[in-house]
Amino acid sequence: MAQVENEHASDNPRDGLRTNxxxxxxxxxxxxxxxxxxxxxxxxxxxxxxxxxxxxxxxxxxxxxxxxxxxxxxxxxxxxxxxxxxxxxxxxxxxxxxxxxxxxxxxxxxxxxxxxxxxxxxxxxxxxxxxxxxxxxxxxxxxxxxxPTIDSETRQALLWRYDFTTSRGAVLANPENDFCLIRPYLGLATREDEPLCRSDNLWNFPFTREDFRSFPLDSSWYFKQMVEEMATGLAIIHWHAHVDGMDIEFVLGGRADxxxxxxxxxxxxxxxxxxxxxxxxxxxxxxxxxxxxxxxxxxxxxVRLYVLDFDKASPVSFDQPEAAIERLVTAVTCNDPYFPDPNATSGDDLKLWQDFRRAYLRTAKWVSESLVEKHGKRARKWPARFMDQWERKAGQLLEGKNGEFIEFGD
Structure with missing residues (x-):
């Protein structure tokens, strides 16, 4: 979702939002x-x-x-x-x-x-x-x-820098590109040979880790902040809102108040x-x-990070914690690759995952006190158990992708 710029709009933020x-x-x-x-x-x-x-x-x-x-x-x-x-x-x-x-x-x-x-x-x-x-x-x-849309200067830079599924002329002439949100695919290393990175407009333009490092949208400082916001937001969705987050979308858009x-x-x-x-x-x-x-x-x-599209998500009850944690693992591993890679083993990618995990667990500890009050001290261990199972599941999926592991359902 985005918007174009207009020099003649009302100066009242509430104008047009609801009529009497x-x-x-x-x-x-x-x-x-x-x-x-x-x-x-x-x-x-x-x-x-x-x-x-x-x-x-x-x-x-x-x-x-x-x-x-x-x-x-x-x-x-x-x-x-x-x-x-x-x-x-x-x-x-x-x-x-x-x-x-x-x-x-x-x-x-x-x-x-x-x-x-x-x-x-x-x-x-x-x-x-x-x-x-x-x-x-x-x-x-x-x-x-x-x-709000990403600003026009950034949109123009994206149009000239990246390849699209249509011709350059068609892309530049397409009025749809007045609107731009960016999908932060922190789980993808590069755009090369990646179907998710094919696009014919800027509506939900994909960005990989390589893109963030070579094309800073705001600053390297904001990239670190974005990773923390994604981690803390996911923890709040899981442990405070009690929603599994199945198929939710993360986007970068303009700032608004x-x-x-x-x-x-x-x-x-x-x-x-x-x-x-x-x-x-x-x-x-x-x-x-x-x-x-x-x-x-x-x-x-x-830019600012947003989350949207909860149509496929579900509320989560922690009365049966193992089943709830399994649902959370399924949701994060079945989603598009927004989150850092739990399989990272070295360098910046490993640090990215460690920073994400640390911010998630810190937030979960703060926002899950209502679960501790209801279920006792054992509830304090659930967020870490979820992260451990996420890492284990990600490893299994990677082995399966490489032909080394096949998991059959019941």
Whole structure:
């Protein structure tokens, strides 16, 4: 998720993020017949900025601070909403803020279109979504805070430095490249012969360890900070939010502070039905305004680490700790190679893994006190047991890749 720069955007971070319900109903037709949807009447500049297995991502080209995810997988999208909200609460915990000066970020959920309002919403607004499937069907939709794009200077440098699956001319002329997020593949040494590193645009541009060392996005200092943020964030997801993190995505995007100024997801979202209308966060706005570019532009010249896409993740109970730890191991070893390589044996790569492991265990010790209170002192050993099993599983997978180890299921 990303955004383009606009010199004429509003200087109020809240402008366009949510319209007053009475004001919205006075300006809409079908949507005004139900209290379940609040929208700006003419969001003509919506644009696709990403696609995934669970949905398509849109934002306004007028430098919106909100993104919109639409798709047909009702259960997957609702799972994304509730677990993103859960992880956001965990990362926003005042105690976590006190422990970590800089930490992993997660988009805040801003609202959704309730089931009973969906037909009316798409009757009014399908024409504003660029892809035709939105006009022919009534997919589910929710809003979340936007991850800003990498700055334009860095985007241009990436376009000229790296090879793409299309021609250089096509890449440079492609307006999709106004949006850029970077996937930090710390588990990959180099781009050479790596399918994950093939790309035809900058939406989720892959970066390997070699790329970080030869093309510093911010500084060598930030690379170390990013590794620590990824480790501490994963520990908070596991041991404070109690989410397994299956198939989650990490991206580097621009810095922004609006996510911290209006985040209010209710506590009972975990027990509420999918796309219900009984919660106060069920209204969304098709936003077309955002903070003034002059006041925020400097923040886009630095990068920040985000985590997103919780549609395939699941809550974890530690009532059966061995089963829970096994699930965590499965999640980290089945994911894309974001994490440093546990099989590293020497040099910078070994140090990278050791730094990651150390930061993870330090954080897990701090944030797992509720588990210690519930399960006793034995719970203090669980994070280290997880890391040991992760290293063992990674070794087995490497042996299997080299033809030396084959593991058959039951």
């Amino acid at each position: 319900a009475a004001h919205a109903t006075s300006e809409t037709t079908h949507a005004s017949e139900t209290p379940h949807t609040s929208v700006v009447p003419d969001p003509t500049d919506l644009r696709i900025i990403g696609r995934g297995t669970c949905g398509t991502i849109y934002t306004s080209t007028s430098r919106s601070t909100v993104a919109y995810k639409i798709g047909r997988d009702r259960d997957g999208l609702w799972n994304d909403i509730r677990l993103t909200a859960r992880v956001h609460r965990a990362l926003s915990d005042p105690d976590v803020d006190e422990w970590f000066a800089s930490k992993l970020q997660v988009p805040a959920i801003k609202g959704w279109v309730a089931d009973e309002a969906k037909e009316c919403f798409w009757a009014d607004y399908a024409r504003f979504f660029p892809e035709s499937h939105a006009r022919e069907t009534t997919p589910f939709v929710f809003a979340l805070s936007l991850i 609006w996510d911290e100024t209006h985040t209010d997801i209710v506590d009972d979202i975990d027990t509420s039905g999918p796309f219900c209308s009984s919660l106060p966060q069920h209204e969304i706005t098709l936003a077309t305004h955002a903070p003034d570019s002059d006041s925020l532009s400097h923040r886009y010249r630095r």
